[in-house]
Amino acid sequence: MDSLQKNGLITEELNVYYGTNHAVKDINLTFPKHTVSALIGPSGCGKSTYLRSLNRMNDLVEGTRVTGKIWFEGHDINDQGEDLQQLRRRIGMVWQKPNPFFKSVYENVAFAPRYHGMKNLDEIVESCLRKAALWDEVKDRLKDSALALSGGQQQRLCIARTLALGPSVLLLDEPTSALDPISTAKIEELMFDLKKDYTIIMVTHNMQQAARISDQTAFFLLGELIEVDQTKRLFTNPKQKKTEDYITGRFG
DSSP states (O other): OGGGGTEEEEEEEEEEEETTEEEEEEEEEEEETTOEEEEEOSTTSSHHHHHHHTTTGGGGSTTEEEEEEEEETTEETTSTTOOHHHHHHHEEEEOSSOOOOSSBHHHHHHHHHHHTTOSOHHHHHHHHHHHTTOHHHHTTOTTSBGGGSOHHHHHHHHHHHHHTTOOSEEEEESTTTTSOHHHHHHHHHHHHHHTTTOEEEEEOSOHHHHHHHOSEEEEEETTEEEEEEEHHHHHHSOSSHHHHHHHTTSOO
């Protein structure tokens, strides 16, 4: 598949079922490398379920069944025998609310690399904190509890922690929904820098945010992918009436 060389992730006919609930329906989506993709749509439309399928976090939900293919680094991650620990190192995830470990700032970033036997922990910690635009704010507080940081700093710390294992894809599930406007702006600015090195896929309820920072936007409704396009084109000239109705506030 030649397109795998230029794309970070591809889903083909992806379906997710929770018991008898068909939550995600036949999704075909391509995420080019070094871009930010936004997944938008009303609550309960399947976008977070879809996101969690991209590193098989849905495997942790009892009664879940997934069909279809997810192509990443030349293979289908839904194949039996997939090393899920390694997969989640390569496709990292940041959740809606900051969830730092009950450890120091330093240990939050160093913990997983140390567990995996990685060396040069000081360099890894500084590099990841710099990538997360947090180093200058915490370099004199590395031994302090991560819980002493502000909410926005904690979320950037969680991003740094995810970067520490060397992912190529970052999954962000509404990463700014619990943050104030200033912290949100810092996270959004960070996305512009991170996409130079990573493929970023983000669920957001904030359409203004999607318009500001994403390269492509996918609109989900009732488990279906209604439309995907370059962000500017989707917001200014959507092809589907349902997309137009949603982005103009007629429902959702």
